[in-house]
Amino acid sequence: MTLRQIAELLQAEVLTGExxxxxxxxxxxxxxxxxDVLAFVKDRTILITGLVNAHVVRTAEMLDIICVVFARGKRPGEEILEAAREIDLPVMATKMTTYTACGELYLHGLPGTKEKPQS
Amino acid sequence: MSQVLIREVFPVAAGAYETAGEASAAIKRKLKQLGVDSGVLRRVSVASYEVELNLVIHSMGGTLTLTVDPQQVTLCSKDVGPGIPDIDKAMTEGYSTANEEARSLGFGAGMGLPNMKRNASTFEIQSQAGVGTSITMGFRLDGK
Known part of the structure; x- marks a missing residue:
């Protein structure tokens, strides 16, 4: 599923990475x-979160997350968006709750990250 | 002794939540420039970020040292206290002594140490209460 399709399904505003x-x-x-994101996420993943701070972008950078969607109508500040632009990270904002946004994407065929591997 | 390609020490201040992750971001950039495989790079980055956060959240300050030789990347974290009284307990997923500030930023869920061990090829931890903690992680460049 492309980020464009994700933006459409979530009726999201694309804030960086057009x-x-x-x-x-x-x-x-x-x-x-x-x-938990650091412990579970694998390859080519998008992160949907209601947490808004600079560490969300930093976590995305470390994991090569390909897009962050801020849920529940939360809008990151300019400082966070600037940090995202610096690392070419697409950021979106949706009015949907995290649960609904995840459900919408799952329903349209985007699976979750697999269970955590064993130590 | 293997030939050392890079050795760099990054100081990490206690309680510096705003800048937490900057050392790990710098480490990631350096390894990317060296052409390290993306899978290995992600494992190093995750473990590096986790250990750097631990220094910020739990320690009284310390250093993160990056060493690269032709076979592996080594990350070594050393702090000046307070030390971990019970390492087995600290290695248990979900066990956390993080404060509210760390939790409000989305951390301190008790996943850090086990996640470092899972991502590294080799993992050694030594700690003495009242003295400090040192963690050494090796990441083989061939991904094993």
């Missing part, structure tokens, strides 16, 4: 807990 909307997402992860 030029990267043809990128394909393979999985998605919905969480406000960056500790």
């Amino acid at each position: 030029d990267k909307l043809d990128t394909e997402a393979v999985t998605a992860c919905g969480s406000d807990l960056m500790s």
